[in-house]
Amino acid sequence: MRYYIISGERSGDMHAANLIKAIHKSDPAAQFRGMAGDYCQAAGMDLTTHYEEVAMMGFLEVVFGFRKVIKNLRLLQRDLLAFNPDVLILVDFGGFNMKMAAFAKKKGIPVHYYIPPKVWAWNQSRVYKIRAFTDKVYCILPFEEPFFKKFSIDATYVGNPLMDEIQNFQPHPFFHQKNELSYKPIIALLPGSRKQEVENMLLVMLDVVAMFPNAQFVVAGVSNIDQELYKPAEQKGIKVVFNQTYDLLHHAIAAVVTSGTATLETALFRVPQVVVYKTSYLSYLIGKRLVKIKYISLVNLIADREVVKELIQDAFNAKSII
Structure with a gap:
């Protein structure tokens, strides 16, 4: 299968890389492409662009960096269609990824959201966009699954990937x-x-x-x-x-x-x-x-x-x- 993954920050890059490794175990021939960082690249993903190109924090900062974000959004949209994946997997990074979800849905590409936007925290009306633009949602916080199911969204709580990350950690002896x-x-x-x-x-x-x-x-x-x-x-x-x-x-x-x-x-x-x-x-x-x-x-x-x-x-x- 061909997977297109979009992650917009370091923690998402780490979780997406672990997802790639897990998919490779059951699908060794899987192909991965999209926007992420060093972790995903090391796991075997072909980077269209590095997430550092669009990484910003704060409402004002996003406004000033708007042209840069739009440029990369259009780049990824073109690349998504050219790659023609079996599924688009979005990892966190809500504002940007919801635009990609809407685009992919319109083009008939299945959309799976791993670590969905925190719509329970602010602007809950966005939950209707998640329902409209995604096929499956994978939650990492225990209270998220019942929240999304209230809105008839196919959501599953899959546990927090940090638990695996820390459990597998081996401290450097020196x-x-x-x-x-x-x-x-x-x-x-x-x-x-x-x-x-x-x-x-x-x-x-x-x-x-x-x-x-x-x-x-x-x-x-x-x-x-x-x-x-x-x-x-x-x-x-x-x-x-x-x-x-x-x-x-x-x-x-x-x-x-x-x-x-x-x-x-x-x-x-x-x-x-x-x-x-x-x-x-x-x-x-x-x-x-x-x-x-x-x-x-x-x-x-x-x-x-x-x-x-x-x-x-x-x-x-x-x-x-x-």
């Missing part, structure tokens, strides 16, 4: 030596995997360091964004370890984590954390009006109570983190 770390207790700083996230989060996180002289702070870096973004940490003598987040969490005694998939990963490693998030002021105001949930971290959303502290926008400052 993590400290490899990264020239001391054996002081480690506090992990996870500023995110997108350019705008690191720009918005890292400097404030670094302001906390001086208050904990008996610990060593280590930044979880990702190699698919400009490494100059991590210069402020290096200038303060703070180690940045690239693409070793699970090893870092395995050793950490605490963490400051940008809201996203990493909050759940940190919790599954049983590391106490403070969850933080900041975007442009206008994006924040728009989001505050639209978002209809009590919490922003996956940990608190799943538990439906405040398990971890959340510091959003102006509350995200060094004093509050400390």
Whole structure:
């Protein structure tokens, strides 16, 4: 079979890569093409474009990057038709992927959505578009299946792929030596995997360091964004370890984590954390009006109570983190 996959960020790329590996076990001749990242490429997918071409955060940032997004949307639409897959598999990345779902449905291509948009959080009217444009939905949060079934959507809760990812993780036996770390207790700083996230989060996180002289702070870096973004940490003598987040969490005694998939990963490693998030002021105001949930971290959303502290926008400052 021929599979066209579209994922728009690092966590989705990781989950899509594991999906590719699983499909290959039952269908060794399967062909994969689409938009994703390094994980999917390593798993055998032919990339039309890298997700970094369209990765953005915040309402305002998306507006300013609109032409770039449209350019890549049209590129993928043309490529989808040329590849003529048996199925289009969309992974998270709701705004972009829903446009691809509508296009594919119109062209008669079956649409399966793995990790659907969080329509239960804001703008629930979008659920009708999911019903109209998808053939099957695979949920990774337990409360999503009954939510979608209320709207007559063929949805199945398949468990969270992070559980498999972490269960299969093998810690590096020489993590400290490899990264020239001391054996002081480690506090992990996870500023995110997108350019705008690191720009918005890292400097404030670094302001906390001086208050904990008996610990060593280590930044979880990702190699698919400009490494100059991590210069402020290096200038303060703070180690940045690239693409070793699970090893870092395995050793950490605490963490400051940008809201996203990493909050759940940190919790599954049983590391106490403070969850933080900041975007442009206008994006924040728009989001505050639209978002209809009590919490922003996956940990608190799943538990439906405040398990971890959340510091959003102006509350995200060094004093509050400390």
